[in-house]
Amino acid sequence: MSGPRHVVGIDLGTTHTALAAAPVDDEAAAAAVERIAQLVTTTTVEERPLLPSCVYFAHETEAALAIPWDRTRRHAVGEYARSRGAEAPQRVVASAKSWLSHQGIDRRADLLPLGAPPDVEKISPVQATWHYLDHLAESWGTRHPGAPLAEQEIVITVPASFDAAARDLTVEAAYAAGLENTSLLEEPQAALYAWIATHGTDWRKHLSVGDVILVVDLGGGTTDFSAIAVREEDGSLELRRIAVGDHILLGGDNMDLALAHLVSRKLAAEGTELDRWQLTALTHGCRNAKEKLLAQPDLGSVPVVVPGRGSQLLDGARRSELTRAEVEAALIEGFFPRVAATARPGGRQRAALTQLGLPYAADAGITRHLAAFLTRQAAAAAELGAPAGTLLRPTHVLFNGGVTKAPAFRDRLLAILNDWLANDGAPPVKVLPGEDPDLAVARGAAYFALVRRGRGLRIRGGTARAYYVGIESPMPAVPGMETPVNALCVAAFGVEEGSPAEILPQELCAVVGESVRFRFFASSVRRADRAGTELERWGADELEELAPIEVTLPAEGRTDGDLVPVHLASSVTAIGTLLLEAVPLEPAKPDERWKVELGVRGDTEEV
């Protein structure tokens, strides 16, 4: 093996996966999107730029789901799996990525598809991710014989809001698929890399020191905000990711569903009840109607037709329509409400959009989530010398994700954002013209791999959060009161990949032969805490509790049940994951340290 021949960017999306590649030895080459071979029916294969992130498990009565590289396969990844989602939903895994970042479940447990019949061998969110990557590797193999994907240099993108455990699990899935030369990149950064790649050295004409770019990523299933600042470092421009938002399960699919429910209510008022199949057909129809109404401002309404299910197309066909007013009320007012910068997402009122298990956003108001992000991160640009305001003030906006293709949504979001900025005494934002928002992330990820090899500008980021271990403080228990917990910072905000490990001065106790759990927290706003800082109290929304971490100390000559004092050591690996280790004060063998498992099992919620 003579080193990788290609750099490959993989956008592992909630709803779709894309892959872009560039040869490493061609200075002039740009990253190109690679088409992915996939089953589209039981008997036909197509190469498409997007691979729906779905797996379908065939029933015993079905013929093998033959794919050119495996004629006996019993499962399918991609378009056919997606289409079966409407027909046999209990055999289809979808949205595995949302499960991968779900705090409340054991993410290595075999729980997908939810509610699968007994003959389906369930898989974990990690295995589902492995299936997608494995499929990419197989499809790649047909196009690049002699240069298997496992031998290439791979960058997989994750949401900036993915916590340390979700990043770990993504890498675990990549390793399981044989992709060992893998590193991670945050999606909003990848989108900005794609923009830089298109503009070459011209990007400096658009941006100058002190600018803050707000990346608004509105995908099929998730909404993600990041802020990236332009700084000067040693006399040259540098980009630094200064803030990331929360993981919000809200996206374009919610919009289509909202419209489908609207139309089905209208049909119900006329006495027509739709079954699940018809509701799916209606959702497709609503998506098309939405795209037309949003793209053509002079259209007043678009008919939506639910065809008859049987071979008699016209029998039982139901016709309704979506008007401009309805779409604007449901989507623009519903998802982009005109709110003040002080607005916050509403509480737990679960609408018809939710599905058992996944923690979908309770509030569909994307602008409320954005207001919360900008005000929470008001101080994020302080170190750049930006004047302090009541909110983080972006100077530029980069849109990414399929939802942002609609000018109506972009314009509305910009209008509201500019209102907030004007109220705060800041100038309006400029829009960085993006590329195809469905494919930019994969292309940007491949470009990042080239950048890392020394071609072009690198965005510096480091950890998007500071991480804390909960330590019970030595106080007598008071009945009816929870034992107070101190938060010990184990990894500071903004620690860069590959930095040397930091060993904390505090001693913790591990029990030999048992696994000991610690509560685990993260903060996306406490920038000043260093590893070793111990907090006795903190602001209500400063720290977010994550799934607990777990240390298991094998005996190595010690007696089971013994208490062993350990130090925690933290580092950020070169691939971009957080590594926590327990280092015994009295090692039983030289260089003894034990990996701390991040958020492997949540307080298992019934799913």
Next chain:
Amino acid sequence: MLAAVTAPVPFSTRLWLAWVAYFRILFDGAFAARVLAAREGNLQPLQTPPPERPRTPAPTPLPEGPDPTAALVLLGLLQREGRLVDFLKQDITTFGDAEVGAAARVVHEGCRRALHGHIEMVPVRSEPEGEPVTLEAGFDPTSAKLTGAVGGSAPYRGVLRHRGWRAEQVSLPRPVGTGDATILAPAEVEL
């Protein structure tokens, strides 16, 4: 035919035939010649034999049709995405225009998407329809067709009535496995 001539004819018919033949022999020379020949036992067929065909080489069979699999795959695709087969197979005469129109939207929407996704099509001519165009000598007669007062010689000046379509790129789904391509849409049984 021969049997009809040799079978005995009943007397009443013979009487009628003698009467008719009497006058026809008198006034129709050709008929008289044939009757004379028949009387001398030298019967000729009534019609003149067809002219001998010019000799042709052994007949060329029609060229083989294309492999039907591709057509079936395309039809299956249009049915899956746009219910085209359902639409064409249904008798729509009793439905109102509104119902047919509603169904046509489903078919149009889906088939259009399928077509766009699999066949890249461009007009053959870029001029707007209704504009005068000139076809120079040696134009490709498969990509442009002359209509109206077809005659004369190049250059041909006329009006563009239809721009034509050319499939630039075709990427049909590829069949895999042992599936039966003749199944355009499987029956659906809901459990």
